[in-house]
Amino acid sequence: MTTFVDRVELHVAAGNGGHGCASVHREKFKPLGGPDGGNGGRGGDVILVVDQSVTTLLDYHHSPHRKATNGQPGAGDNRTGKEGQDLILPVPDGTVVLDKAGNVLADLVGQGTTFIAGQGGRGGLGNAALASARRKAPGFALLGEPGEARDVIMELKTVADVALVGYPSAGKSSLISVLSAAKPKIADYPFTTLVPNLGVVTAGSTVYTIADVPGLIPGASQGKGLGLEFLRHVERCSVLVHVLDTATLESDRDPVSDLDVIEAELKQYGGLDDRPRIVVLNKIDIPDGQDLADMIRGDLEQRGYQVFEVSAVARTGLKELSFALAKIVAEARAAKPVEEATRIVIRPKAVDDAGFTVTYDEAAEVYRVRGEKPERWIRQTDFNNDEAVGYLADRLSRLGVEDQLMKAGARAGDAVAIGPEENAVVFDWEPTMMAGAEMLGRRGEDHRLEAPRPAAQRRRDREAERDEAQQEFDEFKPF
DSSP: OOOOOOEEEEEEEOOOOOOOOOOBOOBTTBTTOOBOOOOOOOOOOEEEEEOTTOOOOHHHHHOOEEEOOOOOOOBTTTBOOOOOOOEEEEEOTTEEEEOTTOOEEEEEOSTTOEEEEEOOOOOOOOHHHHOOSSOSSOSOOOOOOOOOEEEEEEEEOOOOSEEEEOSTTSSHHHHHHHHSSOOOOOOSSTTOOOSOEEEEEEETTEEEEEEEOOOOOTTGGGTOTTHHHHGGGGTTOSEEEEEEETTOOOTTOOHHHHHHHHHHHHHHHOSOTTSOEEEEEEOTTSHHHHHHHHHHHHHHHHTTOEEEEOBTTTTBSHHHHHHHHHHHHHHHHHHSOOOOOOOOOOOOOOTTOOSEEEEEETTTTEEEEEEHHHHHHHHHOOTTOHHHHHHHHHHHHHHTHHHHHHHTTOOTTOEEEESOGGGOEEEEOOTTTTOOGGGOOSTTOOGGGGSOOHHHHHHHHHHHHHHHHHHHHHHHSOO
C-alpha cells in the first residue's frame, strides 16, 4: 500500500454564494412596509495551509475532490444568509502548487503559509440593498455567484539543507541513520529506499536537515527507475553529497564512473549547477573498500571535490563530515537575503480603464463583451425576472458598454454576447434601454423587454432557411 505520495492532482470547488431575497415587509396596518429582503451569505474558500506535522500528500491521493460549503440564501426581515465555512487543507512544508499547464501558482514554504486554491462566490444582494430613490421597491434580488472550481497539481519538494545522492545500495540510508535520529529501512538489495528520508543533524551550534534521496540510475532524469520521481526533492538543498560505494560487487561499476553518471543525470534535470558538492567514499571498513578509496581520492580532489572517507557501520569519519556540512550550510544561510515580512502591494487601476472590452466576432456575427464586472453581473442576474434584466441593462449602460458598442459599429437589433465564448449570454441590443425607474411597470416587470427582437428573428430565419434547404436535398438526393 502506498504510504508516501509527493505529487497529486487536486480538484477543488469553493462554495457558492447564497441568493439574495426579494421580500416586502408585511405588518398589520402597514401595507407599504418597503423591501426587507436580506443578502445571501458568501461561499466558503478552499485554503491550502502549511502544517509541519504533515509529511505527505497521501490524503489527497485517496480523496482528490474537495469542496467548501455554500453560503445560505437571505431571508425576509433583513436577515442575511449564513456564510459558508472555509475548507482548510493542511499540506507539507515545501509544497508547490501548479495549474494544469505547469505554471507555478504558489510555493508554500514555512509554517502557516496559506494559498487560496478556490475563491468562494459572493452572496447576492437582497432587494433591501437594491432599493434607491429611483427604484424604491425592487421586485427582484441578485443571485449568488458560483464558487471557483479548478484543478491544481501539488508537488512536494523536501525542505532540507543537505541531499544525499548516489546509486542504489551506496549506503545513503545507513549514513543518514548514524548522522541523525532517522530510522530508514536498510537492506542489502537495490531500491531499498522508496521514499525520501529526512533527518536532523546537530554539529556544534549549527542544526541542519539532511535528506536521503532514493537511488538514482542512468536515465533517471527521463523517468527510469525512481530518479525522476524524487529528483525534485534535491532542488531546495544547499549542498549535494555524492555517496560512493567503494565496496561494490558489480564488475562493471566503480566509484568514479558512478559519480560521472549521477552528475550527468543532475545536469540533465537542470537547476543544480550552483550547488556545492561533497564526495563521501563509504564502506571503507571493508579492506577492498579502503584500498579503492586510497586509489581514487587523489583523482577526485584534482577535480575540485572535497572528499571524506567514512564508514557508516564502523562510524568512522562521521564527525569531520558532519562539521564540514554544517560549515557549508551556515555559509549558504548567511548568503541568503534577509526575509522580509509579507507586504501588501496595492495596484490601483488606471482612471481611464473601462474594465471591459468590446470586439466583433465575424464568424458568429455577434459583438462580444468581456470584463470582470459585466460577467459578474450576468452571473448575478435572474433572467426569469424582467425587472432584474432591466436592472442589468441599466448597470451595463452606466458602465459604458453601450457607448463602446456604438463606437464598435453596433446597431439596434445586433446580437451581443457577454461572458466566455463557451458559456455566454446572448441578447439583442436596444440602445434605448438606458432609461431608469420611470420606465418600469409593475414589480418584477420591465416593459422595455416587450419590444420585438430583430436579431433573434434573423437567427430564426437563417435556421429555417438551412432546414428547408436540407429538406429539399434529402428529397432529391439519388438513391
